[in-house]
Amino acid sequence: MIDRPDAHRLLLAVAEALTDEVVPVLSASASASAPVQVADPEAAAARYTARIAANLCRIVAREAELWPQAEAATVADLRGLLGRDGGSLEELSRALDDELRTGAGDLDPGSVHRVLSAAAGRRLAIARPSYGDDLGGGHRS
Amino acid sequence: MTDEHLLAGLEQLMTSAGHGPLSLTVDRELTAGANRRTIRLIITPAGLDGGPYAAIAQLVERDDAREGTTRSVLDEAAVVSAARANGVPAVEVLAAGRLPAATPPPIEVLVTREVAGETIPRRVLRSVGAVEDGGRKLTRSCGRALARLHAIDPAAVSLAHEPLPVFTVARYLDHLTERLDDLPDPHPTFRFAINRLAHDLPSDPPKRSLIHGDFRNGNLIVDAADLAAALDWELVHIGDPMEDLAWICLRTWRFGSDSREVGGFGRLDDLRRAYADSGGRWRQDAFEWWTMARTAWWGIGLAAQAVAFVEGRSNSLVHAASGRRVVELEYDLLGLLAARVG
Numbered sequence: 001m002i003d004r005p006d007a008h009r010l011l012l013a014v015a016e017a018l019t020d021e022v023v024p025v026l027s028a029s030a031s032a033s034a035p036v037q038v039a040d041p042e043a044a045a046a047r048y049t050a051r052i053a054a055n056l057c058r059i060v061a062r063e064a065e066l067w068p069q070a071e072a073a074t075v076a077d078l079r080g081l082l083g084r085d086g087g088s089l090e091e092l093s094r095a096l097d098d099e100l101r102t103g104a105g106d107l108d109p110g111s112v113h114r115v116l117s118a119a120a121g122r123r124l125a126i127a128r129p130s131y132g133d134d135l136g137g138g139h140r141s
Numbered sequence: 142m143t144d145e146h147l148l149a150g151l152e153q154l155m156t157s158a159g160h161g162p163l164s165l166t167v168d169r170e171l172t173a174g175a176n177r178r179t180i181r182l183i184i185t186p187a188g189l190d191g192g193p194y195a196a197i198a199q200l201v202e203r204d205d206a207r208e209g210t211t212r213s214v215l216d217e218a219a220v221v222s223a224a225r226a227n228g229v230p231a232v233e234v235l236a237a238g239r240l241p242a243a244t245p246p247p248i249e250v251l252v253t254r255e256v257a258g259e260t261i262p263r264r265v266l267r268s269v270g271a272v273e274d275g276g277r278k279l280t281r282s283c284g285r286a287l288a289r290l291h292a293i294d295p296a297a298v299s300l301a302h303e304p305l306p307v308f309t310v311a312r313y314l315d316h317l318t319e320r321l322d323d324l325p326d327p328h329p330t331f332r333f334a335i336n337r338l339a340h341d342l343p344s345d346p347p348k349r350s351l352i353h354g355d356f357r358n359g360n361l362i363v364d365a366a367d368l369a370a371a372l373d374w375e376l377v378h379i380g381d382p383m384e385d386l387a388w389i390c391l392r393t394w395r396f397g398s399d400s401r402e403v404g405g406f407g408r409l410d411d412l413r414r415a416y417a418d419s420g421g422r423w424r425q426d427a428f429e430w431w432t433m434a435r436t437a438w439w440g441i442g443l444a445a446q447a448v449a450f451v452e453g454r455s456n457s458l459v460h461a462a463s464g465r466r467v468v469e470l471e472y473d474l475l476g477l478l479a480a481r482v483g
Contacts, residue, residue, distance in 0.1 A: 041171065052462050059465055090327075097327035100336055109337075109482040116330050117475045123468040131469055 011061040018054035023047055062126045070122035077115045081107065150240035151198060154250060155184070158236035162187040168195065176202040181255065195255035196235055203239070203249045213302040214251040220305075220351070220377050221253075223298045228289040230282070232256055232370045258364030260372065262396045262405070265363045269406050272366040280407025282368035283361070283389060284415025291350040291382040291421055298351065308352075308380035309345050310427070313434060314338055320441045324448060330471040334437045337478055343427040345381060352380045357394040358404035383424055386416065387431035392473045393439060433477050440470030 005013065026047035029040050071089055078092035079085065082105070087095065099105040100112070124131050144167060152165055168181040178200045185193040201214050218237035225231040232253040240248045259265050269276040295305065308316065314335065321331050354376030362369040388394075390402050390409060398405030403412045413423050447464025449455040 049458055052458050056458075056462055056465070093329055094327040096329040097332050100329055100332040109333075112329075112333055113475065113478060113482045116333060116471070117479075120330065120468055120472045120475055124472055127465045127468050131472065 008061050008064050011057045011064075015054040015057035015061070018050045018057070022050045023054075026050060059127055062129070066122070066126050070126070074115075074119045074122060077118060081111055081115045147200075147240070150248075151182070151250065151252065153241065154236045154238050155252065157238075158252075160184070160186070160235060171197070182252070197232075197253050197255050199251045199253075200240075201249045201251075202246045213300075214249045216300040216302050216305075217374050217377070218251050219298055219300055221374050223293055224290050224351070224371075224374075227293050229286045230368050230370050231374075232372065256362050256364075256370045258362040258369040260359065260362055262358045262394070265358055265361070266396060266398050266405050268363060269366045274366075276366070276401060276403070276406025277408075277411055278367050279361075279363060280403045280411040281415040283356075283403065283407070284412045284421070285419045286368060286371060287353075287356065287382070287385050287389075288416045288419035288421035290353060291385070293351045295349060295351045295379045305351075306378045307349065308378060308384070310342055310381060310430065310434075313380070313384075314342070317434060317438055317441065320438070320445065324441065324444055326444075328441070328444060328467075328471075330474060331437050331441055334433060334474050334478060337481055338430065338434055338437070341426075341430060341481065343424065343430045346383070346422070346424065346427070349379050350382045352378050352382065353385050354378055355388070356385050357389045357391070358396065358406065359394065361404075381427060381431065382421065383427040383431045384435065386412065386423075387428055388435050390432065391435055391439065393436075393470065429477075433474060436470055436474045436477065440467050440474065443467045443470065 026043045029043040075087075075089050075092060078089070078096060079087065082092060082095055082099070084092070084095070096112075099107060121132065148165060148167070152161070152163065155161060155163060155165065163184055163186045165182050165184045168183050171179040171181055173179075180198050180200070182196045182198055183193050184196050199214060203213065215237050218234045221231050222234050225233065234251065234253055236250075236252040238250065240250055259268050266276075269279055272278075298305075317331075317338070318335055321328060321335065353371060353374065355373050356371055360373040361371055389404055390412070392399065395401065395405035401407055402409040417423055443463040444467045446455070446457075446460040447467070450457065450460040450464070
């Protein structure tokens with residue numbers, strides 16, 4: 001009673017189909033009659049949409065794989081930072097935002113920066129894994 | 142408005158701006174939005190005034206009841222013309238005015254001469270990469286263009302409709318805070334950044350300047366690896382010159398070409414030198430402050446686009462995708478803040 005392919009595999013297949021089959025056809029009509037000035041603007045817009053759609057499929061596929069662990073790690077970090085025993089990611093994010101806004105809690109900026117950077121790194125691994133590397137090993141916490 | 146009315150109106154406008162007698166045809170529609178259209182025109186002067194030329198007409202429905210929500214293209218024309226007169230590569234305004242429409246809302250139109258070149262960021266990067274000095278010439282031209290823009294006395298630009306907004310650094314910080322508070326979800330990274338920006342507030346510039354507000358790869362027409370014209374003057378305002386210089390250097394406008402800080406095509410040193418050589422005064426503390434402030438602003442802006450999608454005010458896939466780009470700006474911002482929090 002298990003249906004294959006699973007969601008993760010299906011999303012990657014959709015992304016691949018958009019990238020390999022749809023985008024090239026649209027690219028051809030978008031720039032068929034170079035110079036660029038007389039290219040078909042509708043094809044160019046549709047190509048842009050297809051690229052975004054493929055990218056979003058890949059994000060969702062990575063999210064299914066990585067988010068449970070990422071969320072747990074960020075929740076643990078936030079509980080440690082804020083000195084709490086419980087609370088969801090949303091509650092803890094709001095609590096941190098409130099403390100930063102009001103200045104209550106007297107949080108150490110270095111610790112806040114570390115927690116936020118680690119959380120951003122985990123989210124980036126889902127949204128755009130190559131981004132952190134683009135800087136040639138730039139900052140990473 | 143029918144095309145026939147439109148053409149008659151445009152012809153009249155062009156003639157009263159001193160370009161007539163002429164005939165004109167619509168070549169094609171470039172963009173069409175809810176209350177804004179852009180069309181390409183072919184203008185043929187009558188008599189011996191030279192051959193036909195291409196022009197771009199922006200048509201904006203002007204709802205007087207909503208004054209203040211959209212900048213009048215007439216004001217935009219005044220700013221662009223002032224910039225051009227001071228040596229900033231900008232489009233040449235051929236005519237600007239209201240079309241004599243039979244039915245409201247009135248339509249404002251800005252007609253500019255078409256400028257040849259490339260605007261799509263990745264194509265710009267490819268085109269400058271193909272020449273020997275890479276993006277150096279373009280970078281220097283950007284520095285020079287901004288210095289010339291910033292040298293204009295804002296008081297000397299007369300606007301028909303409303304005064305330009307003024308942003309001091311303190312006021313910009315308030316603006317950022319308001320934008321952040323408008324978002325339904327918490328964004329502690331931006332809150333953290335705003336705290337740091339408040340702590341490290343630089344002094345305002347000795348004199349206020351005209352600021353383009355969106356001078357970056359994507360809004361520049363690049364031809365023969367050089368700046369042909371700066372586009373998109375809708376966000377023009379009065380403020381700190383370092384805002385414009387920081388914006389063109391934001392990582393998000395490098396389109397993956399990260400080792401070149403200026404728009405993905407040039408070196409910061411070349412920009413700084415060209416700006417100073419053309420009379421601009423570079424203030425490093427303010428440049429760094431604006432780099433962080435503008436990174437936060439764009440991150441908050443992307444989050445706001447996603448909110449519009451989630452709340453059903455937009456069905457654009459681009460706006461949906463913006464929600465997942467917010468973290469890129471957070472990552473950049475945390476990188477900029479790293480040295481400041483020890």
